[in-house]
Amino acid sequence: MSRIQLFDTTLRDGEQSPGVNLNAVEKLQIARQLERLGMDILEVGFPAASHGDFLGVQQIANTLKNCSVTGLARAKESDIRTAYEALKGGIDPRIHVFIATSEIHLKHKLRMSRQEVLEAVKYHVELCRELFPKVQFSAEDATRTDYVFLAQVAEIAIQAGAEVINIPDTVGYTNPVEYGRLFHYLRQHVPSFEKAIFSCHCHDDLGMAVANSLAAIENGARQVEGTMNGIGERAGNAALEEIAVALHIRQDHYGTPSRMKLNEIAKTSTLVSRLTGMAVPRNKAIVGANAFAHESGIHQDGVLKEVTTYEIISPELVGVTNNSLVLGKHSGRHAFINRMELLGYELDEQEIEKTFKAFKSLTDTKKEITDADLHALVAGGKASYNQPFEIEHVQVHFVSNGTQSATVRVKDKDGNEVEDAATGAGSIEAVYNAIQRILNMDCTLVDYRIQSITQGQDALAQVHVELQLDGCRVSGYGVAQDVLEASARAYVHAAGKLKEVFAETRS
Ligand SMILES: CC(=O)SCCNC(=O)CCNC(=O)[C@H](O)C(C)(C)COP(=O)(O)OP(=O)(O)OC[C@H]1O[C@@H](n2cnc3c(N)ncnc32)[C@H](O)[C@@H]1OP(=O)(O)O
Numbered sequence: 048m049s050r051i052q053l054f055d056t057t058l059r060d061g062e063q064s065p066g067v068n069l070n071a072v073e074k075l076q077i078a079r080q081l082e083r084l085g086m087d088i089l090e091v092g093f094p095a096a097s098h099g100d101f102l103g104v105q106q107i108a109n110t111l112k113n114c115s116v117t118g119l120a121r122a123k124e125s126d127i128r129t130a131y132e133a134l135k136g137g138i139d140p141r142i143h144v145f146i147a148t149s150e151i152h153l154k155h156k157l158r159m160s161r162q163e164v165l166e167a168v169k170y171h172v173e174l175c176r177e178l179f180p181k182v183q184f185s186a187e188d189a190t191r192t193d194y195v196f197l198a199q200v201a202e203i204a205i206q207a208g209a210e211v212i213n214i215p216d217t218v219g220y221t222n223p224v225e226y227g228r229l230f231h232y233l234r235q236h237v238p239s240f241e242k243a244i245f246s247c248h249c250h251d252d253l254g255m256a257v258a259n260s261l262a263a264i265e266n267g268a269r270q271v272e273g274t275m276n277g278i279g280e281r282a283g284n285a286a287l288e289e290i291a292v293a294l295h296i297r298q299d300h301y302g303t304p305s306r307m308k309l310n311e312i313a314k315t316s317t318l319v320s321r322l323t324g325m326a327v328p329r330n331k332a333i334v335g336a337n338a339f340a341h342e343s344g345i346h347q348d349g350v351l352k353e354v355t356t357y358e359i360i361s362p363e364l365v366g367v368t369n370n371s372l373v374l375g376k377h378s379g380r381h382a383f384i385n386r387m388e389l390l391g392y393e394l395d396e397q398e399i400e401k402t403f404k405a406f407k408s409l410t411d412t413k414k415e416i417t418d419a420d421l422h423a424l425v426a427g428g429k430a431s432y433n434q435p436f437e438i439e440h441v442q443v444h445f446v447s448n449g450t451q452s453a454t455v456r457v458k459d460k461d462g463n464e465v466e467d468a469a470t471g472a473g474s475i476e477a478v479y480n481a482i483q484r485i486l487n488m489d490c491t492l493v494d495y496r497i498q499s500i501t502q503g504q505d506a507l508a509q510v511h512v513e514l515q516l517d518g519c520r521v522s523g524y525g526v527a528q529d530v531l532e533a534s535a536r537a538y539v540h541a542a543g544k545l546k547e548v549f550a551e552t553r554s
């Protein structure tokens with residue numbers, strides 16, 4: 048049986064999650080890891096959406112060498128030409144062009160007749176084919192589309208040169224039996240079905256995205272689309288790591304392997320969660336903190352006697368290591384580098400130095416450093432490389448039921464330090480007011496999220512903020528053992544990005 052193609056849209060549909068806003072450096076960092084994970088195709092943005100998205104897509108397309116990079120475009124000439132400019136430098140450029148096909152979308156959104164949609168599909172897919180060696184066409188809202196019309200659209204798109212036909216469940220409306228039947232129907236009613244790869248793309252509004260995707264695979268889909276950790280518009284997309292592990296564990300049933308390097312999953316999941324600020328629920332399949340934890344006595348007894356009694360997936364399979372070498376205060380560089388290598392990181396000298404320093408300072412206050420802490424240090428460290436500003440010092444004076452005050456010292460890239468103090472209704476507000484005074488920026492805090500990385504009193508805190516200034520919205524990320532310090536780091540990270548955006552606009 049042929050291998051299923053993995054189409055990852057973490058950096059396009061995933062980035063459409065409310066509150067997620069990645070800059071070009073973060074997108075490239077995630078894209079590189081997704082490539083390492085073994086994705087076949089990465090959809091990394093919508094080049095016509097903004098200049099920033101265009102540059103992000105272009106940079107990734109020009110950098111990655113082991114997977115195909117694609118970008119989304121409407122059935123609109125200018126979107127397609129813009130996507131071409133962004134993607135043309137890639138090793139295997141492809142375009143993903145779409146138009147809605149359901150009556151609801153035709154009548155209320157596009158205000159087009161079926162005939163007009165058919166003509167638009169033919170015209171735009173042919174245009175795409177002139178520019179790109181590979182064309183993917185999507186019939187948006189396919190699962191609420193009349194089957195006969197959908198088959199007609201798919202046939203026209205294939206005749207016009209599309210190699211991949213995607214049948215998205217855009218609003219997460221379908222169920223496994225129905226979605227499976229839809230693929231079965233298309234197989235019988237699209238004359239050129241075998242000439243194309245049919246793809247599934249599911250959303251999780253009714254909690255069935257992964258089940259629906261697997262049903263499509265059982266009924267002829269040869270490409271599956273989704274995101275890491277299932278992030279995405281509204282309730283999210285199908286979680287690709289869940290699908291890949293299901294295909295592996297239940298090979299007996301599906302018989303369709305994927306190229307995903309399963310032992311890279313934990314690291315990828317952590318990176319995506321840290322940089323997007325989308326926390327992974329503890330009970331989430333495969334990548335949740337509790338996915339391999341056994342709490343009850345009967346289960347623990349069973350696992351101690353024979354692990355397969357209650358464990359169908361071994362943690363090692365998905366890159367959750369179970370190391371006997373404990374890292375702590377007395378560990379040296381060798382043990383640290385060894386663990387980093389075991390976790391699959393390829394860090395350069397500068398990264399090792401910086402992460403090792405952060406690790407050592409963490410050991411002053413935290414007894415045992417877990418793999419989750421190390422993932423966070425690397426993600427946090429990478430977020431801070433080449434950052435225009437860094438927090439040097441934070442001091443807070445707390446008064447119960449009173450005004451709080453904070454003194455903060457910030458260092459810029461050239462080593463210049465500036466210190467200032469401010470007050471606020473709460474400690475974090477006081478810290479943020481002090482940073483605003485130092486950077487002379489009057490930005491608005493539009494989102495603040497805090498999460499503990501591991502359990503226990505000495506767990507690392509990770510803070511994710513979003514700042515807005517003159518219509519520009521950016522996110523920032525900070526990790527520290529202390530909540531106030533993590534909050535300050537996240538704020539200067541975001542504020543630094545804003546400074547860069549405005550410096551670029553002025554130049
Ligand atoms: C299911 C999905 O995930 S689809 C992808 C969703 N992602 C995004 O929308 C993120 C990027 N989007 C954007 O930045 C903006 O929406 C842009 C740049 C694409 C367009 O912005 P604007 O020109 O201001 O249009 P706006 O977003 O308000 O409306 C969309 C327009 O595109 C039309 N449209 C929507 N889908 C398509 C399509 N596939 N093909 C052709 N036209 C389309 C709509 O009918 C509407 O047209 P109208 O202005 O004639 O009424």
Ligand SMILES: CC(C)C(=O)C(=O)O
Nearest residue numbers: 145185187188215217
């Ligand atoms: C653009 C398409 C493929 C999409 O994301 C959807 O329909 O959900």
Ligand SMILES: [Mg+2]
Nearest residue numbers: 060215217248
């Ligand atoms: Mg989608």
